Amino acid sequence: MPRRSPRPANDRVVPLALRSLGSGSSGNSFVATNGDQAIVVDAGFSKRRMVAELRHLQDSGLSLAAIVLTHEHFDHSRGAIELARVSGAPIVATRGTLNALAEGLSDPTIARIAVGSTESFDIASFSIGFRPVRHDAQEPVGLSIAADDSVAVIAIDLGTASKADADWMSNCDLLVIESNHDSTRLMNGPYPGHLKRRIAGRLGHLSNDQAAACIAQAVGVGRARVIWLAHLSEVNNTRTEALHRARREVADTEIAVAVCARDRPSLTWSSGRQFRQATLW
Ligand SMILES: [Zn+2]
Numbered sequence: 001m002p003r004r005s006p007r008p009a010n011d012r013v014v015p016l017a018l019r020s021l022g023s024g025s026s027g028n029s030f031v032a033t034n035g036d037q038a039i040v041v042d043a044g045f046s047k048r049r050m051v052a053e054l055r056h057l058q059d060s061g062l063s064l065a066a067i068v069l070t071h072e073h074f075d076h077s078r079g080a081i082e083l084a085r086v087s088g089a090p091i092v093a094t095r096g097t098l099n100a101l102a103e104g105l106s107d108p109t110i111a112r113i114a115v116g117s118t119e120s121f122d123i124a125s126f127s128i129g130f131r132p133v134r135h136d137a138q139e140p141v142g143l144s145i146a147a148d149d150s151v152a153v154i155a156i157d158l159g160t161a162s163k164a165d166a167d168w169m170s171n172c173d174l175l176v177i178e179s180n181h182d183s184t185r186l187m188n189g190p191y192p193g194h195l196k197r198r199i200a201g202r203l204g205h206l207s208n209d210q211a212a213a214c215i216a217q218a219v220g221v222g223r224a225r226v227i228w229l230a231h232l233s234e235v236n237n238t239r240t241e242a243l244h245r246a247r248r249e250v251a252d253t254e255i256a257v258a259v260c261a262r263d264r265p266s267l268t269w270s271s272g273r274q275f276r277q278a279t280l281w
């Protein structure tokens with residue numbers, strides 16, 4: 001398994017940064033950077049869009065080390081194979097996720113690395129921890145991304161979160177957590193019954209209340225100082241409702257909560273600069 005690159009000779013701490021390229025049912029993608037290295041987490045936008053994001057990274061002097069997928073659903077993997085083909089970076093995912101993408105991965109020139117759903121994987125200067133989540137995919141995972149002394153956790157597309165899951169989510173500097181729907185809005189909304197049951201089910205998506213329960217735990221025991229709400233439903237949620245619900249849990253704390261825009265780059269976090277909302281690297 002590849003090992004992390006040694007620290008630079010001057011031992012300077014290089015910030016870990018994360019940027020949301022968009023998060024919602026029509027696409028999800030995040031970019032983590034550390035120095036001149038980058039990894040893409042999920043590549044759920046179009047081939048064209050993902051390749052354009054690659055060019056943007058390269059123009060900024062960044063080298064793409066890996067494309068890490070949380071699971072195979074289209075809104076997380078749509079542009080992954082083309083991104084791997086153009087960049088030469090490997091797709092890193094669980095065996096279940098890679099098997100589910102098998103048809104698209106028939107091209108043997110596309111590098112892929114299978115990782116167990118409870119393993120850690122080091123590449124470039126990043127250490128990526130995998131954790132199984134409950135979702136209706138083959139072998140879905142949440143991720144922690146660590147570089148130097150900072151950690152970002154990405155937990156999107158999960159139907160339920162146990163106390164142990166919430167503990168895991170709490171041990172980070174930045175938490176990206178799904179806040180998919182307001183339960184009342186979902187049940188009273190236009191979706192057919194089977195879809196409502198799937199979304200609200202234990203293998204579906206986290207509601208605002210479920211996300212808030214995880215956030216409450218992070219406030220109580222964790223070290224998270226920035227929380228991003230992700231994968232909001234366009235139909236069954238609003239930015240305002242999700243934010244309002246989450247912020248009730250962080251009242252009287254210094255924890256900042258923000259919402260990832262659905263289909264465009266929005267939030268950028270850096271361990272060196274803490275929280276800011278930026279549109280460019
Ligand atoms: Zn999704």
Ligand SMILES: [Zn+2]
Pocket residue numbers: 071073135137157
């Ligand atoms: Zn999914």
